[in-house]
Amino acid sequence: MNSSLLSGLNPEQRAAVELPAQSALILAGAGSGKTRVLTTRIAYLISTGAVSPHGILAVTFTNKAAKEMVTRLSAMLPINTRGMWIGTFHGLCNRMLRAHHREANLPQTFQILDSGDQLSAIKRLMKAMNVDDEKFPPREVQSFISSSKEQGLRANEVEAYDPYTRRKVEIFAEYDAQCQREGVVDFSELLLRCYELLSRNAALREHYQERFKHILVDEFQDTNKLQYQWLKLLAGHSPSPQSSGETTSHSTKPASGPVTGYPASGRGGDRERHSSTSALFAVGDDDQSIYAFRGANVGNMQELTRDFQVENVIKLEQNYRSHGNILEAANVLISNNRNRLGKNLWTAENGGEQLRVYEAATDVDEAAFIVDEIKQLKSEGINLREIALLYRSNAQSRVLEHALVSAGLSYRVYGGLRFFERQEIKHALAYLRLMENTDDDNALLRIINFPTRGIGARSIEQLQEAAKMNSTTLWDAAARAGGKVSAFVALIESLRSATRELPLPEIMDHVLEHSGLIAHYQNETGVKKREAEERLENLNELVNAAALFVHENEDDSLTSFLTHASLEAGEHQAGDQDDALHLMTVHSAKGLEFHTVFITGLEEGLFPHQNSQREDGGLDEERRLMYVAITRARRRLYLSFAQSRMLHGQVSYGMASSFLRELPEGLLHWLTPRFVARKSFDSFLPDAASAPAPSFGGGAPSAHSSPWRIGQRVFHQKFGEGVITGVEGGGADARVQVNFKRAGSKWLALEYAKLTAV
DNA sequence: CGCACGTGGTTTTTT
DNA sequence: ACCACGTGCG
Numbered sequence: 001m002n003s004s005l006l007s008g009l010n011p012e013q014r015a016a017v018e019l020p021a022q023s024a025l026i027l028a029g030a031g032s033g034k035t036r037v038l039t040t041r042i043a044y045l046i047s048t049g050a051v052s053p054h055g056i057l058a059v060t061f062t063n064k065a066a067k068e069m070v071t072r073l074s075a076m077l078p079i080n081t082r083g084m085w086i087g088t089f090h091g092l093c094n095r096m097l098r099a100h101h102r103e104a105n106l107p108q109t110f111q112i113l114d115s116g117d118q119l120s121a122i123k124r125l126m127k128a129m130n131v132d133d134e135k136f137p138p139r140e141v142q143s144f145i146s147s148s149k150e151q152g153l154r155a156n157e158v159e160a161y162d163p164y165t166r167r168k169v170e171i172f173a174e175y176d177a178q179c180q181r182e183g184v185v186d187f188s189e190l191l192l193r194c195y196e197l198l199s200r201n202a203a204l205r206e207h208y209q210e211r212f213k214h215i216l217v218d219e220f221q222d223t224n225k226l227q228y229q230w231l232k233l234l235a236g237h238s239p240s241p242q243s244s245g246e247t248t249s250h251s252t253k254p255a256s257g258p259v260t261g262y263p264a265s266g267r268g269g270d271r272e273r274h275s276s277t278s279a280l281f282a283v284g285d286d287d288q289s290i291y292a293f294r295g296a297n298v299g300n301m302q303e304l305t306r307d308f309q310v311e312n313v314i315k316l317e318q319n320y321r322s323h324g325n326i327l328e329a330a331n332v333l334i335s336n337n338r339n340r341l342g343k344n345l346w347t348a349e350n351g352g353e354q355l356r357v358y359e360a361a362t363d364v365d366e367a368a369f370i371v372d373e374i375k376q377l378k379s380e381g382i383n384l385r386e387i388a389l390l391y392r393s394n395a396q397s398r399v400l401e402h403a404l405v406s407a408g409l410s411y412r413v414y415g416g417l418r419f420f421e422r423q424e425i426k427h428a429l430a431y432l433r434l435m436e437n438t439d440d441d442n443a444l445l446r447i448i449n450f451p452t453r454g455i456g457a458r459s460i461e462q463l464q465e466a467a468k469m470n471s472t473t474l475w476d477a478a479a480r481a482g483g484k485v486s487a488f489v490a491l492i493e494s495l496r497s498a499t500r501e502l503p504l505p506e507i508m509d510h511v512l513e514h515s516g517l518i519a520h521y522q523n524e525t526g527v528k529k530r531e532a533e534e535r536l537e538n539l540n541e542l543v544n545a546a547a548l549f550v551h552e553n554e555d556d557s558l559t560s561f562l563t564h565a566s567l568e569a570g571e572h573q574a575g576d577q578d579d580a581l582h583l584m585t586v587h588s589a590k591g592l593e594f595h596t597v598f599i600t601g602l603e604e605g606l607f608p609h610q611n612s613q614r615e616d617g618g619l620d621e622e623r624r625l626m627y628v629a630i631t632r633a634r635r636r637l638y639l640s641f642a643q644s645r646m647l648h649g650q651v652s653y654g655m656a657s658s659f660l661r662e663l664p665e666g667l668l669h670w671l672t673p674r675f676v677a678r679k680s681f682d683s684f685l686p687d688a689a690s691a692p693a694p695s696f697g698g699g700a701p702s703a704h705s706s707p708w709r710i711g712q713r714v715f716h717q718k719f720g721e722g723v724i725t726g727v728e729g730g731g732a733d734a735r736v737q738v739n740f741k742r743a744g745s746k747w748l749a750l751e752y753a754k755l756t757a758v
Numbered sequence: 759c760g761c762a763c764g765t766g767g768t769t770t771t772t773t
Numbered sequence: 774a775c776c777a778c779g780t781g782c783g
Contacts, residue, residue, distance in 0.1 A: 088772080090772080094773095186773095222772095293770065293771090294770085294772085393768090395768075415771080449759095609769050610769090612770090648768065649774040650774090
């Protein structure tokens with residue numbers, strides 16, 4: 001049995017799988033069989049009897065990855081994976097909090113706020129607190145709260161030295177109090193609350209530490225501080241309250257945060273214990289860390305080796321995915337990054353093709369080129385689903401889509417609005433949430449007047465005042481009100497009693513019908529008709545989703561379904577089996593692979609993105625992003641860029657991405673005349689022979705005779721090379737806007753600035 | 759109360 | 774160019 005598990009593994013993979021029960025860090029390059037090693041390790045541990053399925057905790061970031069792991073595992077072992085703790089950080093924390101909701105001071109039916117829900121909760125709160133949303137943009141407050149929690153900090157633990165931050169901390173505290181009143185938790189709260197539960201409740205902590213002998217983590221480079229703390233706690237490396245020397249800076253203040261009510265047995269009452277230490281098996285790739293912008297801390301990899309005394313880090317460096325040239329390009333590019341753990345991917349494959357580079361005049365031309373190439377590939381027998389079009393930002397998909405539609409090529413755009421995030425679905429779910437938990441003000445506000453039932457802003461304001469006055473929830477206030485509001489209360493009550501005994505899909509059906517949602521969309525006419533029809537379809541699909549959920553899950557309660565909807569807003573889309581191109585951002589391509597990959601929009605300022613240049617280490621993260629993009633391709637890779645592109649409704653002019661320059665010429669095959677490209681970055685010398693700069697778009701007031709016109713490439717002593725993106729005034733006052741490759745965009749007075757046309 | 763129009767802001771994304 | 778949100782009018 002073991003031998004069949006291990007067959008086909010290379011020595012490093014095999015060593016990783018067969019490690020003794022100790023903590024380990026597996027540095028797994030792109031395409032090196034990371035998931036395979038992880039799942040085989042689990043299968044190995046179970047089949048050798050080292051641990052029972054019960055003793056395994058396996059954590060991933062996405063539901064997709066978790067599912068993949070379960071699927072592979074059940075293929076390897078004849079075991080029931082249902083009882084196993086395999087899931088996402090959020091999913092597992094949710095599971096623990098449900099199981100111990102009382103200890104965690106939560107109602108059994110606590111609801112989960114997705115980021116949209118969270119934002120509206122914050123807006124509502126800020127209004128109630130009379131906070132100026134000009135000075136404190138709700139989105140900023142939201143990210144302040146989330147990132148604080150992701151650092152493991154409660155409001156009273158955040159260091160605030162200025163009035164501005166202090167105010168945000170106040171909002172943070174009030175926000176947590178509001179959530180607690182309403183019985184809801186946001187995403188980061190799931191993690192923090194679970195962490196606190198375990199750290200304060202010794203009995204529970206020891207129970208789980210004892211249980212989980214092996215903890216396995218996928219994509220470890222993406223863990224944030226809180227997630228790592230959580231892992232350490234479960235693994236028995238608890239920063240027990242007495243022990244010092246922890247790297248985390250917990251305030252010494254007592255944790256009497258807004259979310260109080262923990263039994264006193266928690267804090268400080270911990271006895272000295274020698275709880276068993278679990279083995280933490282972490283798999284990751286620092287070169288693929290692309291989520292630092294949202295709190296991921298690559299440093300966790302080094303910390304892990306210190307905290308867990310990991311003696312040898314196993315590197316998986318053989319790539320089974322790409323041809324040599326593609327891999328070499330990736331290697332060369334990433335070698336420009338500092339602070340790498342160090343790793344060099346190799347392949348037994350031959351070099352394969354060169355990378356195909358294309359310089360287009362405009363974004364539209366770029367798309368047209370891509371369409372032509374795809375048609376060619378298709379005629380050569382490559383399936384569309386084996387081709388991916390990658391871009392840095394979502395806005396770039398439009399032009400590509402347009403070209404694909406015209407050409408009649410089918411495609412799927414990944415990312416964007418997901419099923420459970422659609423407006424009509426959120427409305428429908430809000431009814432269910434309110435039925436489950438009447439304290440959920442968010443849900444109440446969403447539907448109290450949708451479909452419209454004559455309860456306007458005025459009435460709602462009155463409700464909110466009444467609720468505040470009596471410090472109750474909106475529901476309680478509504479229950480005391482009369483007229484239309486009481487009709488609404490009666491509606492919810494009747495929905496609740498009518499569906500009490502029904503199975504989930506029928507509950508759904510009943511609520512859709514009797515809430516008036518169906519009728520509301522059926523009554524839409526005119527321009528909104530099409531949209532309404534689609535919404536009706538989605539609502540119908542929601543009933544199907546409920547049926548499917550009941551079919552697939554043991555726990556088919558309403559609470560469980562609502563949790564599923566929040567935590568797995570996921571790709572509930574049909575058409576997966578169709579042969580269609582994949583369009584997605586580079587971020588969402590991580591973990592995938594394709595025969596052919598087009599990396600589009602390789603322009604300075606776009607990829608690497610302008611905003612990244614300001615942040616510390618921002619360029620390195622962009623480079624890792626490029627590394628991820630390159631390593632998605634198995635056989636063929638296209639790199640394209642455009643001299644001009646429509647951006648934010650304006651034609652903007654960019655230069656070829658510096659990442660292109662970082663790739664060895666020998667690996668590249670230019671499909672467009674190379675000198676055009678060379679002009680854009682190789683030499684700053686004015687060249688009489690070089691073609692005149694393109695003069696796209698325009699509306700530029702400058703005369704044609706002037707050398708300073710939009711699109712002109714220029715060189716500046718201090719700022720280096722750039723492109724003119726704007727011209728203003730004339731004569732002595734003339735100013736030009738130049739988008740510099742290094743220094744960003746600047747306005748320069750022509751009289752003083754020493755500009756040279758390139 | 760509900761609709762029409764205006765304004766601002768647009769990197770990346772999972773849970 | 775486009776979308777989400779907020780204000781002002783019927």
